Amino acid sequence: DSGVTQTPKHLITATGQRVTLRCSPRSGDLSVYWYQQSLDQGLQFLIHYYNGEERAKGNILERFSAQQFPDLHSELNLSSLELGDSALYFCASSVGTQKQPQHFGDGTRLSIL
Amino acid sequence: GESVGLHLPTLSVQEGDNSIINCAYSNSASDYFIWYKQESGKGPQFIIDIRSNMDKRQGQRVTVLLNKTVKHLSLQIAATQPGDSAVYFCAENGSSNTGKLIFGQGTTLQVKP
Numbered sequence: 001d002s003g004v005t006q007t008p009k010h011l012i013t014a015t016g017q018r019v020t021l022r023c024s025p026r027s028g029d030l031s032v033y034w035y036q037q038s039l040d041q042g043l044q045f046l047i048h049y050y051n052g053e054e055r056a057k058g059n060i061l062e063r064f065s066a067q068q069f070p071d072l073h074s075e076l077n078l079s080s081l082e083l084g085d086s087a088l089y090f091c092a093s094s095v096g097t098q099k100q101p102q103h104f105g106d107g108t109r110l111s112i113l
Numbered sequence: 114g115e116s117v118g119l120h121l122p123t124l125s126v127q128e129g130d131n132s133i134i135n136c137a138y139s140n141s142a143s144d145y146f147i148w149y150k151q152e153s154g155k156g157p158q159f160i161i162d163i164r165s166n167m168d169k170r171q172g173q174r175v176t177v178l179l180n181k182t183v184k185h186l187s188l189q190i191a192a193t194q195p196g197d198s199a200v201y202f203c204a205e206n207g208s209s210n211t212g213k214l215i216f217g218q219g220t221t222l223q224v225k226p
Contacts, residue, residue: 002156031212043157043202043216056211090156098212099145099164104156 003027004105006091012111018079021108025072025093031055032074033094033102034066038087049074050097078110086112125223132190134220136203141184143205147214148177148188152199160188160201190222198224 003026011019025032034046045058049068060066063081068074078085088109092102126132138146144165149157161172163179163186170177176189186203200221204214 002158004156006156033212033214035214042218043204045213045215048212050212056209056213058213092156094212096212098210099206100212101147101159101162102212102214103159104149106154106156 002103002105004091004093004103006089006105006108008108009106010109010111012113013081014113015081015083017081018077019081019110021076021078021089021091021110023074023076023091023093023105025074025091026103029093029095029103030072031094031097031102032068032072033092034060034074034076035090035092035104036087037090037107043090046076048097055097081112083112086110122218123221123223125225126193128193128195128224128226130193132188132193132197132222132224134188134190134201134203134222136186136188136217138184138186138203138205138217140205140207140215141181142208143215145206146177146179146186147204148175148186149202149204149216150197150199151202151219157202193222193224195224195226198222 005024030051046060048056066076088107090107092104094100147162148160151157163170200219203217
């Protein structure tokens with residue numbers, strides 16, 4: 001058990017809808033990262049938050065947004081969903097901002113019908 | 114460009130043998146590397162990391178070797194066990210000063226009893 005909690009485990013929705021994925025980092029970790037894992041793209045970095053502030057953005061679509069709250073949990077919002085958004089979405093956390101192990105949750109599997 | 118690639122998509126070994134999983138990285142500015150293990154239905158699990166000021170680091174039954182000259186990373190697993198069967202990913206931090214990780218495509222390790 002990594003200590004990182006993601007909910008829900010599975011999400012099935014339709015095109016055009018909006019969903020929110022939630023992540024609770026390990027106790028004591030201030031950084032939260034979001035990654036997308038798909039069969040054709042592998043694991044791709046989306047965004048990084050540290051202590052409530054955005055630190056880095058990857059290839060995150062404009063339809064996607066995230067935030068980190070004062071209690072350090074994070075949410076990833078995906079809107080105007082398309083079939084191609086079907087993937088596993090992972091959250092990871094670390095104590096600091098770089099050159100430290102990132103510990104991953106077990107992900108949310110998003111299926112768009 | 115940024116890319117981390119694995120030489121072999123599938124590695125099959127006999128239980129008790131040693132396993133070596135290889136990884137090539139392209140960004141010479143990368144100075145931090147991690148190996149992850151991912152089992153079916155789970156998130157990536159941290160195995161071991163190494164900074165660029167080292168060329169070897171050992172953990173429990175695992176050793177990571179870093180060759181900066183040829184931009185090559187390897188993970189050695191001693192006395193491979195059936196529980197080691199999984200997909201293994203290498204990741205690098207690239208040239209950014211953030212926690213962003215760039216992942217390789219992964220190698221499937223199959224351990225035959």
